[in-house]
Amino acid sequence: MIPFVDFTREYKEIGKEIDVAIKEVLERGFFILGPELENFEKKFAEYCDAKYCVGVNSGTDALYLSLLCAGIGPGDEVIVPVNTAVPTAMAVSMSGAKPVFADCDENFLIDIDKIPQLLTKKTKAIMPVHLYGRACDMGRLKKLAVANKLFLIEDCAQSAGAEWDGKKVGTLGDFGCFSFYPTKNLGAYGDGGAVIINNEDYYKKLLASRFYGQADRVHCSGFGINSRLDEIQAAILNAKLKHLDIWNNARQKIADLYRKLITNPKIILPAASNDNNHIYHLFVIRAPKRDSLKKILEDKGIKTAIHYPAPLSRHSFFAGAKQELFPMADQYAGEILSLPMHPFLEESEIREIADVLNNYA
Numbered sequence: 001m002i003p004f005v006d007f008t009r010e011y012k013e014i015g016k017e018i019d020v021a022i023k024e025v026l027e028r029g030f031f032i033l034g035p036e037l038e039n040f041e042k043k044f045a046e047y048c049d050a051k052y053c054v055g056v057n058s059g060t061d062a063l064y065l066s067l068l069c070a071g072i073g074p075g076d077e078v079i080v081p082v083n084t085a086v087p088t089a090m091a092v093s094m095s096g097a098k099p100v101f102a103d104c105d106e107n108f109l110i111d112i113d114k115i116p117q118l119l120t121k122k123t124k125a126i127m128p129v130h131l132y133g134r135a136c137d138m139g140r141l142k143k144l145a146v147a148n149k150l151f152l153i154e155d156c157a158q159s160a161g162a163e164w165d166g167k168k169v170g171t172l173g174d175f176g177c178f179s180f181y182p183t184k185n186l187g188a189y190g191d192g193g194a195v196i197i198n199n200e201d202y203y204k205k206l207l208a209s210r211f212y213g214q215a216d217r218v219h220c221s222g223f224g225i226n227s228r229l230d231e232i233q234a235a236i237l238n239a240k241l242k243h244l245d246i247w248n249n250a251r252q253k254i255a256d257l258y259r260k261l262i263t264n265p266k267i268i269l270p271a272a273s274n275d276n277n278h279i280y281h282l283f284v285i286r287a288p289k290r291d292s293l294k295k296i297l298e299d300k301g302i303k304t305a306i307h308y309p310a311p312l313s314r315h316s317f318f319a320g321a322k323q324e325l326f327p328m329a330d331q332y333a334g335e336i337l338s339l340p341m342h343p344f345l346e347e348s349e350i351r352e353i354a355d356v357l358n359n360y361a
């Protein structure tokens with residue numbers, strides 16, 4: 001059997017570090033907003049070359065609290081790619097604003113050419129998603145955002161460590177929002193998230209809004225929720241952050257090998273990219289009759305997944321947008337297939353997967 005991801009292999013490699021990290025927290029007896037989180041926020045900000053980092057409960061909260069901090073709410077609109085995980089748009093709905101969907105380009109990223117026609121007086125932000133680990137063209141997005149006085153809130157849930165033009169994603173817009181859900185490139189062993197920012201006022205607002213609106217931990221001066229990255233998860237992330245570049249590099253090598261070995265012209269491979277532009281959270285191919293290919297792989301014990309089976313415009317909660325606006329996302333939803341991808345995938349497994357794909361008629 002070839003699993004889609006395999007945390008047991010990761011634990012075999014770094015189990016001792018994880019055990020020590022968790023034990024230290026247990027022996028300290030301090031579980032919320034303590035030294036592990038402080039250390040992680042400092043280290044992750046340094047890693048991304050950002051001034052500040054605020055650890056929160058999840059990637060969804062990272063997006064929601066950033067919107068809140070930017071003053072976005074009821075009556076406002078936020079441009080979101082139509083082919084993303086539900087939480088990208090749900091965070092906008094949580095703020096009271098309306099997600100406005102944009103189609104994707106051939107790299108599955110928000111089609112920047114389609115954004116201008118979606119802008120209205122109500123538009124307050126663009127929320128690009130560095131989907132599957134590939135960085136969006138932040139140069140063009142930034143120009144568009146500045147020209148239209150819009151916030152740029154980056155959804156970096158799938159892209160910890162990816163770069164655009166030599167700079168880490170999350171530092172190019174106003175807010176960089178990360179998820180540490182276990183399957184992410186930098187994953188905790190539970191839920192977790194963070195926002196990175198360079199603006200001190202937003203930093204202070206975020207600190208308060210993740211703690212019931214209490215800036216000084218005593219007095220409530222604004223709206224806030226409970227959204228804190230706990231000490232055990234922060235300790236795990238501190239241990240795992242040291243491995244992130246090595247693991248991202250392993251993913252890039254696996255992607256290169258997939259690209260070399262899969263030679264069936266019916267299978268469309270993701271375009272190669274430069275430097276750290278893509279850190280392969282997922283390796284997503286396109287194939288005709290995708291569902292039958294998925295079944296063939298499944299029958300051979302090879303687990304795959306679909307990210308995502310339907311564009312958000314086709315979910316009843318987000319209904320209302322004109323479906324004909326999303327021809328690319330609509331077509332791709334029926335063709336995409338995510339192959340097994342994690343830093344511990346072995347060459348023999350990649351060869352086995354490629355063999356099945358090459359024999360697919």
Ligand SMILES: Cc1ncc(COP(=O)(O)O)c(C=O)c1O
Nearest residue numbers: 058059060085087088157179181
């Ligand atoms: C693109 C994207 N945005 C946001 C999220 C939300 O992250 P979380 O599950 O940590 O709330 C995810 C994770 O599933 C994601 O993949």
